[in-house]
Amino acid sequence: MSPTTDHAAASFPDNLPTVPLFIINYELIKAHDESETERLFIAAKEIGFWYLKNHGVEDDTEDMFVMGEETMALPYDEKMRFEQGDSGCSFGYKCAGAVATDEDGTPDSIESINISRDDALAWPQIVHRTYPTAVNNRMESTIMPFIRKSIEINNVLLEALERKLELPRGILASKHSAEEHTSSEVRAIKAPKNQHLSNIKVSLDAHSDYGTITFLHNRVIGGLQVLLPGTDEWMWVKPIPGHAICNLGDAMVIFSGGILRSNMHRVVPPPVEQAAHDRWSLAYFTRPGDSVVLEALSSDSPMIAEAAAKKIGAFDTSVTAADWFARRIRNRRLANRKGPETWWASRGTEHSGNPIVAY
Ligand SMILES: O=C(O)CCC(=O)C(=O)O
């Protein structure tokens, strides 16, 4: 199958408010360059978002977008055989309209295919579930290599942050073991063109990511926005060719006793001429092992202990990564909606001031 590609869009306009993210050089981080690692730490503390260049997976990324196109081109009924369902599991196909974008229950407009790290790396064994043929066909050639490289990149970034957080070497790796089942996954996302003509304002609701660290790509079409700390104006993340976007999730905020940040972000229809094109994005989410309890690593780092002591109890969730994740996914599903409280129950550290969010 060769689906029509539709991503040769006009360039991102230069008159929009954009967020001045640091550009981090992956090769320097890998080489333990001290000043680049310090820049990464600053980005991780202040915004929790940065660009990553020299990561070396540009070609793999394009193959993954084609995998996404091949999957979304399957007949609707075929895709729905693999829908993620309402139980709080994210793996599988997610159809447009399945989740709420706000407390009023406004449906979302994006579809995605979510492939579990465990399923991809164990292929052809099934660990969690099965996937559409378009996914299976590319499991070995495209998905496995992309996941392996993404894991390596995320691990290098985590090791750098581990050093800055004065944690003993290997602590973060032990929370993300290759041996334990996890909700870590790769997601290819399609936001359909011309959403603005249907008056769609938000295609993916404002959220912080659930896990530890996200390695994100798009085909140079805008739509991602972040809300800078202490402001109420959404700022665009300008797509830069060859540059990935990395962001931290809630687990990293909790592990670091609040030193690091998982910033609120959302996806809106692309700006002006770009809106006439489908927007594709691709994310690899590193999340802790299922049994890992989300809590500040205070006993491993005096720096974290000191930070956590300023907000006593805030980072002792007593919740496992598996339960944290399932709660957030389940309560976004419209089929589970009882009222605004359901959507609020899907929130993470970005709304930790909200008493309804029980860690
Ligand atoms: O599509 C994007 O650029 C961001 C997607 C995202 O934030 C997510 O899936 O968590």
Ligand SMILES: [Fe+2]
């Ligand atoms: Fe996200």
